[in-house]
Amino acid sequence: MRECCAVVDLRQYTLHPGQRDKLIEVFDEAFVEGQEDRGMHICGQFRDLDDPDRFVWLRGFTDLDARAEALNGFYYGPVWKARRQEANVTMKDSDDALLLTPIELGPGYPALGSPRPPLHATEIPRSVIAGAVYHRGSADDGFAEFFNDRIVPVLTGTGAVLTATFETLAAENNFPALPLRDEIVLAWFATFPNDAAYDEHRRRLAASRTWQREVLPEIVCRSVAAPQELRLRPTARSQFR
Template sequence: MTTFTLTPHGSLTVTPAATSSPHDFDFLIGRWVIQNRKLKTRLNHSNEWDTFEATGNLRKVLHGRGNIDDFITTFDGQPFEGMALRIFDPGTTLWSIYWSDTNRGTLDKPVVGSFDGNIGRFYSRDTYGGKDIVVMFQWDKTDPAKPVWSQAFSDDAGKTWEWNWYMYFTRPPQQVTFQEPIRVLELRNYLMQPGMTGRFAQYFSDHFVGTQRAQGAMLPGIFTVQGEADRFFWMRGFGDMASRLSFLQGFYGGAVWKGYGREANGMIIDSDQVHLLRPWPEGRVEDVLGNGRYGFVVIDYYYAKAGKRDALLQGLAKVYEPQMKERVSLWVTEMQANEFPRLPVIQEKDLVVVISSFLGEADYREKSPLVEVEGHSVKRETIVLNRVLNR
């Protein structure tokens, strides 16, 4: 097992377990939802706890001898991001775990230790409230699908310990893959503050793409709008309206949005241009957008005369028939009530939307059909999109 000793002069020596391995943290790779239970005050016999949610994501570095993860939440309404760097020393077979966060400009001194089977213990000397203490991190991966991290302080050289922080890890809901059909689609067209589109695209990619997908939304792509420098366009899909509502309640009430939503909203002038759609007669966005293969997307909004939408649909289907299910899909407004009024949507019953995908502008000029629907005089608006690389 992992043990530590303190010399009379206060130096700490950690002895690794015989089973210590560079693969000890493989169970933690990927994304997590983290339920926290943290003592409000420490080393004063307190029994008052704060509880809050965070998210985390771990990836390997240094050819597997190290890893980095993040810890994203909010404290007192302010975004907070922490980072742990873990490095395995093959000479000593000890792990060193370094911590930093948004309140620090440096890495903390490491806690050092190893795993013995399913339990990992890591130690360091520190000071807290003017007291010399020993810090212990403990990992319990008995159930690797629900690991538990905990932290304890000792102010009597390890004779007694106060456990002051617990993190309970669970995987986020299984990511919806693009093998599943999108039956509800949001087309979200934002007007940005002047000159902010590029910065927002990067911010959105860094903080909202992976986290939304991890929580169950399908994001076919994020885009800039050709000819409109201050526009940002993205799509978000769901299997049905019930799963959409569940996602919106969870995501916009969760740690990621609380931590980063205010700054994101500060870059936007208007985010209410959102059409809520369903496929006609049935469509799969992953086929149309090619899982990112197509970088040039054209959206045509057709506004039929009152009561003429279905006839228009039939006419458009004939025009696009050779490309349906491959490059082109037809959509109509989803008329079920929007049960998340915090995010308003546009629901026009006579609207038909055509989404077409192309490899690039030259491909569009060559293969886009000249659309003339016989017997229909309709209003048509076209938006040309350039895909932003999703990280």
């Protein structure tokens, strides 16, 4: 387990129309180092390529106690106080958040000391970070084993390079000022070098008899809601790229 990320928040914000670039500007300028100075790891921040008004990001903590300390330090500290109004005015809903723990972190998942583009960097990566959130009925449903045994071989066989797999961390929210979704999930992320590589993966997945006739129907049967598919573009300062 990476030291930085035994506990991870996956946060998805719905923004007011046309406000995403403004939030990213504030986030990359002030909230990356502002949070990391309090003991968090800002693992990745992304534009949702299928929703122009959605911003997605991940932050990691060494453990639950560190999460409470870091969040209290940041949200009651000077950086958030100085820039919160600029951020909050962009947000329509910021309560879509999950508390996760890693099942596996691949070599492409950024460590705490991974290089990060400098302040005011503007070059947006060409990579696509794709994945899904599966909504499960219970923590003992065997979904993690099903994922490793049946889903992973098809994903990797069609060109996906898995970077991280998470599941719900069954723990009380120790910073209730920021609500969490009360559900059990498995989430995975894979990295593609560009749009063409991602599109080819999707083409091969659609053509896979194993995926279409065996794996996908079982995902539906094991899920309590339709999976959320993710297709993301890292921001200029994202480590996860």
